[in-house]
Amino acid sequence: MISNSSKYAVKAVLYLAVNSSEDHKILAKDISTPTNIPKAYLSKVLQELSRHNIVSSVRGPGGGFYLSKENIKTPLMKIIQVMDGDNRLTSCMLSLQECDAEHPCPMHDLVGNTKVNFVKNLEENTVGDLVKDIKAGKSFLPL
Amino acid sequence: MISNSSKYAVKAVLYLAVNSSEDHKILAKDISTPTNIPKAYLSKVLQELSRHNIVSSVRGPGGGFYLSKENIKTPLMKIIQVMDGDNRLTSCMLSLQECDAEHPCPMHDLVGNTKVNFVKNLEENTVGDLVKDIKAGKSFLPL
């Protein structure tokens, strides 16, 4: 569905959203351990996320990763786009060029609405929205 | 969403469903050309599909691939399961073990219903169902 890298990215961002702040930054290794994401690979993921302003980072002593107020407003879709590219979720199920509602491929209607809803949800919901659910006990990040 | 191999598989099966029959078998290379699937790779895909009774094949002169009456009843989900395994579409968005309706991960509800519907559609619809749509002009396989 989405790549491992995307899963790692979402997990790490949510972990930061729940546990970090501008004055409580978290080291890569301290995200790696509770999330079970290999440290070196996670570092690469965080680096990429940082480059796209999805997470914030500071080097040196007292440094680490955290989410700014801006970062928290990131739509989930952006995380997936950065890690997996634009096409993985949105492209035609058979990778045909001319596939749309008027000229659907054989799988289009089968998947069409549900996929569109899915992507819409990812675009409309931000990191902050998910954190609200976690804090309200509506969903769980087992760490 | 689904792998390239799955896309190739669905395309090839639909091509056979529309163009072949037990007394009009089609060679791998004659599927490869119109579908733009690399011949050698397609052969591997067809081999795998044949092994799982999703397509039928006969060797030697006059041989080739075709779909039997039974083959046409194959649910689309089976094709994807054979090529991509069981988990790609159905597993938790964050690959967490304990993620279900009662104990949802943060992305579960965001995607949950739409994903369940999607998989249900793939399970309920067969190759033959898609062919009906194609023949009725409701969808298009551009070949």
Next chain:
DNA sequence: AGATTAAAAGACATTTTTATCCTTTATATG
């Protein structure tokens, strides 16, 4: 300034996916 800390960056290794090529086996036909 020098030492230490931690992310950024680059190089490299492994695994999986995608793709190609060559040999073998089954089938049909002269």
Next chain:
DNA sequence: CATATAAAGGATAAAAATGTCTTTTAATCT
């Protein structure tokens, strides 16, 4: 039976995804 045909099977190659390691850069603190 010999030959040609076409899928099955096996070996190999290239590309992408995943994972690791080392060096460099930026920041902090004596």
